[in-house]
Amino acid sequence: MPQLMHRIVPTVKGITLAFVLEKAPSRRKALGSFYTPEHVAETLVNWVVRSPNDRLLDPSCGDGRFLASHRNVVGVDLDPAAIATVAKELPHARVYAADFFDWAMHTRDRFECVVGNPPFIRYQRFSGDVRRSALEVCDRVGVKFSSLTSSWAPFVVAAASLLKPGGRLAFVVPAEIGHAPYAKPVLRYLLSRFHQVSVIAVREKVFPDLSEDVWFLYADGFGGESDRITFSQWDEFPRKAARPNKGLHVSRHEWEKWGERLRSFLISPDVRDAYREISERSDSVRLGEIARVGIGYVSGANDLFHLRPSEARQLGIPNEFLRPTVRRAGFLRRGTITPAIVEGWLQRDEPVLLLHLPQKGRLPDCVMKYLDTASAQQARLGYKCRNRNPWYTVPDVTVPDAFLAYMSGLGPRLVLNNASCACTNSIHAIHLTNGLSSSELRKRWTHPFVELSCEIEGHPLGGGMLKLEPREAARIVLPSTVAKVSQELQAAISKGVTTLRRWRHYVR
Ligand SMILES: C[S@@+](CC[C@H](N)C(=O)[O-])C[C@H]1O[C@@H](n2cnc3c(N)ncnc32)[C@H](O)[C@@H]1O
Numbered sequence: 375m376p377q378l379m380h381r382i383v384p385t386v387k388g389i390t391l392a393f394v395l396e397k398a399p400s401r402r403k404a405l406g407s408f409y410t411p412e413h414v415a416e417t418l419v420n421w422v423v424r425s426p427n428d429r430l431l432d433p434s435c436g437d438g439r440f441l442a443s444h445r446n447v448v449g450v451d452l453d454p455a456a457i458a459t460v461a462k463e464l465p466h467a468r469v470y471a472a473d474f475f476d477w478a479m480h481t482r483d484r485f486e487c488v489v490g491n492p493p494f495i496r497y498q499r500f501s502g503d504v505r506r507s508a509l510e511v512c513d514r515v516g517v518k519f520s521s522l523t524s525s526w527a528p529f530v531v532a533a534a535s536l537l538k539p540g541g542r543l544a545f546v547v548p549a550e551i552g553h554a555p556y557a558k559p560v561l562r563y564l565l566s567r568f569h570q571v572s573v574i575a576v577r578e579k580v581f582p583d584l585s586e587d588v589w590f591l592y593a594d595g596f597g598g599e600s601d602r603i604t605f606s607q608w609d610e611f612p613r614k615a616a617r618p619n620k621g622l623h624v625s626r627h628e629w630e631k632w633g634e635r636l637r638s639f640l641i642s643p644d645v646r647d648a649y650r651e652i653s654e655r656s657d658s659v660r661l662g663e664i665a666r667v668g669i670g671y672v673s674g675a676n677d678l679f680h681l682r683p684s685e686a687r688q689l690g691i692p693n694e695f696l697r698p699t700v701r702r703a704g705f706l707r708r709g710t711i712t713p714a715i716v717e718g719w720l721q722r723d724e725p726v727l728l729l730h731l732p733q734k735g736r737l738p739d740c741v742m743k744y745l746d747t748a749s750a751q752q753a754r755l756g757y758k759c760r761n762r763n764p765w766y767t768v769p770d771v772t773v774p775d776a777f778l779a780y781m782s783g784l785g786p787r788l789v790l791n792n793a794s795c796a797c798t799n800s801i802h803a804i805h806l807t808n809g810l811s812s813s814e815l816r817k818r819w820t821h822p823f824v825e826l827s828c829e830i831e832g833h834p835l836g837g838g839m840l841k842l843e844p845r846e847a848a849r850i851v852l853p854s855t856v857a858k859v860s861q862e863l864q865a866a867i868s869k870g871v872t873t874l875r876r877w878r879h880y881v882r
Pocket residue numbers: 405406407408409410432433434435436437438439440450451452453456472473474475490491492493494504
């Protein structure tokens with residue numbers, strides 16, 4: 375059961391928290407503990423609090439910096455050490471050492487305002503009872519998240535559901551609120567429950583230790599509904615009072631038309647118009663309409679299954695079990711992978727030969743001997759290997775028509791496959807599906823518009839990189855090769871690309 379640590383109510387105006395809880399980096403990551411700069415916390419509290427009597431909840435209060443600038447406050451945090459510190463430093467606060475979702479399921483308390491900086495814990499670590507409770511609390515208010523959701527999304531929904539009618543909310547959220555699939559149910563929920571919903575994109579790195587940028591979410595009038603999101607762009611988080619409710623009004627309809635991705639509204643309306651006009655031309659196609667875009671195979675034990683030519687020779691492994699493969703984006707330097715390029719890799723003795731063994735049939739003794747080595751027997755215990763039959767057959771090995779890097783600096787390069795290579799899951803494998811030739815695909819890819827399309831359909835990864843998930847790559851627009859690039863269009867493309875690269879902090 376949640377543990378109530380303290381309940382005293384004197385005044386605290388102007389308190390400064392002169393401590394930061396020191397945590398081991400792994401624990402910090404597991405709990406998503408990145409504390410908000412004090413001026414930011416104070417501003418968010420000022421956004422949501424209207425009266426000294428307002429009851430304020432911070433569902434993941436950490437060291438209590440959001441609780442410090444108001445009197446009537448409730449804080450919850452999973453970290454007992456953090457809660458103990460808050461109890462000591464902020465005797466006015468009512469605090470609970472608990473999983474917020476579990477607490478939210480049981481509390482009858484309701485609030486005029488909620489505020490905070492929820493943990494950003496990706497789905498791989500956001501697991502077990504906490505995720506189960508998170509999905510259940512959200513399900514109760516009609517919001518369904520997939521198991522791939524990051525923790526911040528259910529935090530926002532669950533916290534919002536504890537508001538009193540007319541209540542307000544302000545959260546620090548990761549910039550992926552502008553593009554992640556699980557950001558969509560959050561915004562849909564807020565639109566259906568609040569009179570006003572605002573998202574503020576901030577280019578400044580508010581958290582220098584986080585690779586991801588943070589944006590801000592503000593909602594007012596719980597119990598109402600809204601058909602638009604107010605979207606603003608700030609270069610930096612202001613030190614003085616700032617209004618969260620000014621900006622571009624993006625109608626729900628328009629937001630939906632742009633795939634419910636607010637990121638698209640970082641570019642100016644003329645660039646958006648140009649993008650839409652070209653995308654909707656009858657001779658433009660999306661990559662996913664002419665090709666299947668997916669990731670390459672997952673070997674389950676890269677060192678075991680990728681051999682250098684010298685190793686393969688030494689082991690005596692027949693060529694029929696070896697397939698040249700593209701292991702990383704670093705191998706995608708030229709426009710086409712040719713047999714001569716592969717020959718170069720082999721000459722340099724790169725580990726680019728995939729050991730591709732059939733599911734059925736007898737294997738030669740030399741292969742059996744290799745699979746019997748201590749390192750192979752160790753590798754077979756790994757998750758992927760032990761869950762397939764037989765453990766040594768790498769599934770989904772295909773020969774795509776082209777490759778596309780997942781992550782890139784300037785933008786992803788499309789590389790044709792003229793050497794029958796396979797590829798690993800760190801690269802997109804593109805299989806043409808409706809008769810378009812590889813050379814036609816390449817011609818379309820070289821259209822300058824594609825650069826803009828990659829920026830719009832992809833998303834920033836941190837460190838200036840652009841990432842394209844397979845579903846995003848499938849949406850890349852390929853205009854007809856005969857489509858003229860007017861000066862006007864060229865200007866719109868450059869403007870859009872420059873804006874989006876600036877937002878992903880790309881420095882050439
Ligand atoms: C990003 S920090 C924010 C702390 C503080 N609100 C701030 O911004 O300075 C996230 C906090 O969430 C807490 N946390 C992680 N999972 C939680 C859960 N399931 N319930 C409550 N708190 C949790 C962590 O212990 C951490 O203090």
